[in-house]
Amino acid sequence: MTNLNDPFNARAPLVVGGQTFIIYRLDALARRVGADLARLPFSVKVLLEALLRNVGDGFTTIDDVAALAQWTPASAGQREVAFKPARVLMQDFTGVPAVVDLAAMRDAMAHLGGDPAKINPLVPADLVIDHSVQVDAFGHGMALVLNAQLEFERNRERYEFLRWGQQAFANFRVVPPATGICHQVNLEYLATVVMTREIDGELVAMPDTLVGTDSHTTMINGLGVLGWGVGGIEAEAVLLGQPLAMLTPEVVGVKLTGALRPGATATDLVLRVTEMLRRHGVVDKFVEFCGPGLSALSLADRATIANMAPEYGATCGFFPVDAETLAYLRGTGRSDDLVALVEAYCREQGLFRTDDSPIPEFNTLLELDLSTVEPSVAGPRRPQDRVPLTDLKASFNQAMRTIFGREAPAYEGNGERRRERRDLYAASRVPVTLNGQATALTHGSTIIAAITSCTNTSNPSVMIAAGLLAKKAVEKGLRVPPYVKTSLAPGSRVVSEYLAQSGLQEYLDQLGFNVVGYGCTTCIGNSGPVADEIAQAVKAGNLVVSAVLSGNRNFEGRINPVVRANYLASPPLVVACAIAGTVDIDMNREPLGVGIDGEPVYLADIWPSAEEVAEVMAASLNADLFRQQYANVFTGNETWNAIPVSGGDLYAWNPDSTYIQNPPYFRDMTREVPPLASIRGARALALLGDSVTTDHISPAGSIAKDSPAGRYLIERGVQPADFNSYGARRGNHEVMMRGTFANIRLRNAMVPGVEGGYTIYLPTGEQMSIYDAAMRYQADGTPLVVLAGKEYGTGSSRDWAAKGTFLLGVRAVIAESFERIHRSNLVGMGVLPLTFAPGESWQSLGITGREIFTIEGIETLRPGQELTVHAQRPDGSAFTFTVKARINSEGELAYYRNGGILHYVLRQLAEQEEPAAV
Template structure:
């Protein structure tokens, strides 16, 4: 590799001397203003410095990016090469098939098929296949796991072959966790170190993934995003990703979340704001004093929903919270030393005294203004304040009933009417009710607005201990007051990793969640991607025969009509505590 600007230098990490390609050295050489760049563009600039070859990366590319200014934008193509590729089983299997096909072709040509291997580290997490067939009992997890293996045996045998035969290809087996949460807790390096030319070289961890929510790891200060299968395979084989230098939208956070508001409420607010701003094909980067009040788990929740507000990524810089999370999740002390020392030497470490970078545009949010919210009934950007959720559903119901499909809930109009002491005009005759015979033999009633699925699901929220503990505490209070989930609600708990199960058990909260029907059904995406499994037959028949507008409340990230379950038309995204609350209520009418 070339080093036109002589930026290769060293820094001390504990008692080690580590090499790196230095942005401060580049700036001292008079090349642009790297210190003023957004964190995300600094990471891209280092990628170019380290990979300068005179062809795909030239000195001109480096100069152009180092001189980036939002007021003087030039359309510059750059070639970025991620450090690793992240796969999940649905989108990863085609990549494995292509590797097998290339090996077959190599054998036919008389070569050694074992020479066909990825040139970058590849990690595949199996999480997309588990379905909620069994629920509401202690055997649910085992039943669902057995059915998963039975349905996917051939696919899993292929993946196991790849794990055993292909170099630089790691697999995390089924029933261990969701890819993005496992990436956050276990796989992400933040700073990578490798031996090169007889010395240790450090550089930022970067990745692409075959899932749009790869951006969850942005909360840890790791730059990465979702790509298509062809791009992922190209990256696996050492090919760079060509991209225009993006616009970077700064999102300034101040204050701190008030009591009663959660990271889920925050991300739904952020999603609403950024959808209005328009950030497609742009980077979003968070900054400001409010970052000090957000844990990495909170940041990861925000990063996770980057696809929902349309950005390529949604990144947070490295700071003390990053190091605290790495320590909490068992990374070694020597690695913590490396991350801190590298980030500080490279100008990537944020403190409260850090100057604001240059941005294309800036949005601002006072965390203290965030209120409890849901989003729905069909789009994640359609935030509904909890205080008007009932009225908002009433407003949306007429459109469902008339067969026009759910329209944008007129939240602003509802807020105005409620604030003025009035209500929302509804037509009583459109609300339909029907009875069915429950499992106990009792006659039970379903109606438009009945919640038939309440799922604590998705890495978006199960990765966050504060909201998961909150759900457990609410369950405890409910059980102590003699409350139970309504019998028509299909309840499920699908943690993003086994760590969640461990801390809920240690906190003594698992038994309360289970008493409300929230038994662990699997470690995978489940309801969030529509693997909700069947509703009880009497309930399904009742909904179908009477064309009821049934509802789901889930702690996921997408809620398009029909995505969660074919019979459920209105889907609301909510925090895990609110999922528990709606399971107790059994209806949107509270």
């Protein structure tokens, strides 16, 4: 007789160190369904365990489990999987609105007559405050303190709210500011690889899996932990016990052979991998690394590669658990009991890789010989545009012509080591005086050099290499030009500790690479301002100046508005470019500068050897270092601890706050699910083209003072200097809805020839901001629709792209096709995604956006149902067309019926008699 809770008889004990754990054995499943697990990618096996453990939960069926156990490359993408990650990781920009929604759900629960304390994360959640620090102070010993003070001043309201959440919610922890970036704290401390949970009195062991509200959550894949970044709405769903709906993954294998040659760093490797995988095409696919070359990569090198998965386009970049994983856990201070459990569990479940492990079956298998990797940078605008370091000067000059549209002399290197740099842009030189020092800027001048968090700061080998290069440079008498804004933002305090213990930080300090903060800085646009004199010189000379950073994103306009050419580089190359003061340099042939003895100093003269790096690492890194730094990680920031906490189970909303407001999602909500109704008399808010991204839809970046959001803040006494950013104000729906569809590059065909967030208010024909028009329509009681082309909603700015759409009054989006996650987010907010019939578009149907639309058939809506749209033109004539409801499952239909996923969960919890938190 089949046990409904264990239909495959897979539950079994695992005894480790005298402790008994319950596991769900994959080999038992394989025997029952006749599957060969040895041929499955390791990442698929991790997914399979989650399905096996949760079968019968109302989302996963016996057939779902059996189908995934028999995964083949041909079956990829053919079936939906309901994945329940074991935990959630958030950063503060995207985590704050999730906590706001939980607080709002508590108010709504009280309104419904239920117990507000029932609203808690149902899976463990950690929020790391790491996106709020900005590089205002730099280049001196007080930079860290001053930037931290400014961070607290700017974000105090948000921090007070998070302090309340920290004490109000179960299963929710907050890592305070100035601790580190979420990915690195996760790698060094939070992740366990195998986690345990008490369920019905039994201790169940399972793979540590997660989703995170940051795209670079994928760094943890380097530790053998399956996880990736999602939008805030998806993260909230997981927090509230709902599964993540995804298609059976397509998996691209990357077989690594050989080893890195001397002089090549993990950064050079990841730029090569990014270039290779972008060229192949891995968007929305799993990437899994295999082959004997894995054993030549440190765990930190693997994490560097995994972290760049969003840049090569993959969902994840997975490295299976092996001996190096165990060594890293020991080396970072994890307990012996945990390491023993990880090894025993992974070996028992077929999740442990060795060099003798067979290569799994993949949809595609690519190969890379690590010995072919060469020193490189990437730029000037995209992370996949790798440039061998030998070609940097030639590449920059080509970019001047082909990308920046400037006159640029051709550079031809002749192989000689030159004493003086060949100045190709002498005629464009603009003199500048900074702090009494006379200098000059020209094309290529590096005005920002940042060792910045994310890709590289988790990797001791490249950080120590940067310190050693700085030491050799200082000893040679080299200095950094005064126009270079230098900064070091370590990913955790462990980095500062080993740089200090090794004596290398003092040399970085002498070159201006003082620690400026612990958090994501330059590569998310938190580089802070450059000196007014520099900005004026760039404008006066119409210069193309550069930034060099060790981060992961270098899109134009992202790093700093003054900078046009942005290059990704390893930390030691960031220091080298800072010394050179330009990217218009051939570092193999031209000197970085002149030493104290009057002789030219070349990169090769100060580049540290692999042996030197290894020697410092061995002397400076140990498990005690990690234990000490993470001993009081949640309580160690006294400034954070001093923030007062107000309110109990319910948050005391401050109506005057411009950072945190109670969103109106649950206004007038009832316990009963309202009947579905057709959308009648709708107006078009926007008529959009192909590839409109969530960056076009979602508020991001700075807030313009003449924008609806800017006017809102000014009306409340906030001066433009204190606007902060949309990211910092994500907890205030009033700001965010005003910034939805407000991107300065948005093109709405209803206002031809106009860029930006504008539309026509059709009753009067007035042109106005999309927000202002939407509010007029709401006052009229008029529902809205958005019409769009192909690939609507691609991009990573996901949660507010759906939330803002809903708050503006949009009830349906009709597009030719949707990006998968944005489509599901629209459903999660109660917005109906619809697609035109194949071959049709708003253009082919002659839609102008001035029609009145009625969408019929919603009352009896089923997944994938066809609906009829009636459109009446201004002259009274009418036409109809057919659309398909892109609600893909019964679960999504339940969310839509309820008005969104939060409403669905709230009603479910309101019906429960016992508290739902676990």
